Amino acid sequence: MEEKHCNKKFRMGIIGVGHIAKAYVENILKLDNVEIVAASDLSAEKAAAFFEKYGLCNVRIYDDYRELIDKENLDAVAVCTFNATHAECAVYALDRGVNVILEKPMCVTMEEAADILRAEKKSGKIMFVGFQPRFDNNIKEIKNIVESGKLGKVYYIRIGGGRRRRIPNRSLIEKKTSGFGALGDIGCYALDMVMNAIGYPKPLTVSGYKSSYFGANPKYNDPESAKRFDVDDFAAGFIRLEGDIIIDFITSWAMHIDTPGDTVILGTEGALRIPSVECWNGTMSGNMILYNDVDGEQTETSLPILPEIPEGLFYCKLKAFVDACREGKGKSPIPSSEIVYNQAIIDGLVRSSELGKEVEIVIPEI
Numbered sequence: 001m002e003e004k005h006c007n008k009k010f011r012m013g014i015i016g017v018g019h020i021a022k023a024y025v026e027n028i029l030k031l032d033n034v035e036i037v038a039a040s041d042l043s044a045e046k047a048a049a050f051f052e053k054y055g056l057c058n059v060r061i062y063d064d065y066r067e068l069i070d071k072e073n074l075d076a077v078a079v080c081t082f083n084a085t086h087a088e089c090a091v092y093a094l095d096r097g098v099n100v101i102l103e104k105p106m107c108v109t110m111e112e113a114a115d116i117l118r119a120e121k122k123s124g125k126i127m128f129v130g131f132q133p134r135f136d137n138n139i140k141e142i143k144n145i146v147e148s149g150k151l152g153k154v155y156y157i158r159i160g161g162g163r164r165r166r167i168p169n170r171s172l173i174e175k176k177t178s179g180f181g182a183l184g185d186i187g188c189y190a191l192d193m194v195m196n197a198i199g200y201p202k203p204l205t206v207s208g209y210k211s212s213y214f215g216a217n218p219k220y221n222d223p224e225s226a227k228r229f230d231v232d233d234f235a236a237g238f239i240r241l242e243g244d245i246i247i248d249f250i251t252s253w254a255m256h257i258d259t260p261g262d263t264v265i266l267g268t269e270g271a272l273r274i275p276s277v278e279c280w281n282g283t284m285s286g287n288m289i290l291y292n293d294v295d296g297e298q299t300e301t302s303l304p305i306l307p308e309i310p311e312g313l314f315y316c317k318l319k320a321f322v323d324a325c326r327e328g329k330g331k332s333p334i335p336s337s338e339i340v341y342n343q344a345i346i347d348g349l350v351r352s353s354e355l356g357k358e359v360e361i362v363i364p365e366i
């Protein structure tokens, strides 16, 4: 281990060292007084090789996350596992007084979401679902515009974006590990962007649709991945929120169009067009346009893209998490009370799509 990474005070563990764990390690190493003391993965060999690449040979490796949490006296864990194991890892850590930064989406089922919320409440620790686009200045600007009142009362949101063809052929394409496909993977970002902007009103009902015409088809996916693929690669829905607001939702890993369009927010005093990017990574493909009437004239104002944060969004999310843990007030920078609505919408979209009719959105009372 390099000298500058020794003697760190805030003790972190990582559960699950696959694709996204790289972003965690690279950014944790940039934080002052934070050290990665141990990690866990289903494959201890894979985990050891992973840390060796970073020259972090002192990171202790466990093949059981429970042992990691029981033995290491951690301040926090980053849960970077499959969606299907998010809840069990987060709950185990919170129950033992360890702060948790959890990858998105929060989990798979609403029972798991309720377990996480219960454990968080009981522990008083930080439970932070890491939606890094929240730290992008452009995403913040959407919320600023809504909160400034320039749009008046928001009544309709159309979510745009979605990929023409980009299926992540890792653990994300199997229901047993991921629970959902595009719907949970990138749909949660799209929902967070607009729900956060309007203050996360309570979702009420949803009519959903999902399909998988590409991922399981060897014409559009490599044959081995096509055999494994059993999740959605496209989803759509119509979501009713408290306050007479609706969201027209669409998301996709694969389809025959580049994009279904921009994200649009309509209000009684103005509207905002947000040029969508395909993968919801906290950027925009062009200037946002603000539409409103000024002195009786219909005007359009182009809002230049704000510069990227030099340290990157992952750094910002990890710093926000560690700062909140150190503060010790149990106040998460991204409250679970918001993210559970995101999760409940996804759950409603799945249930509605399977039933073929509109369903009520269920929010666990904790």
Ligand SMILES: NC(=O)c1ccc[n+]([C@@H]2O[C@H](COP(=O)([O-])OP(=O)(O)OC[C@H]3O[C@@H](n4cnc5c(N)ncnc54)[C@H](O)[C@@H]3O)[C@@H](O)[C@H]2O)c1
Pocket (backbone or CB within 6 Å): 015, 016, 017, 018, 019, 020, 021, 040, 041, 042, 043, 063, 064, 065, 080, 081, 082, 083, 085, 103, 104, 105, 130, 132, 170, 171, 172, 185
């Ligand atoms: N924030 C982002 O930008 C972003 C990007 C990609 C993925 N993700 C999220 O990160 C999570 C992981 O995705 P990934 O692409 O890294 O997947 P991956 O398959 O590459 O890695 C997951 C790792 O978790 C390990 N794992 C699973 N269950 C475990 C358990 N019980 N104990 C210990 N280790 C366990 C697996 O062995 C694997 O190494 C997913 O929830 C995904 O949605 C977030």
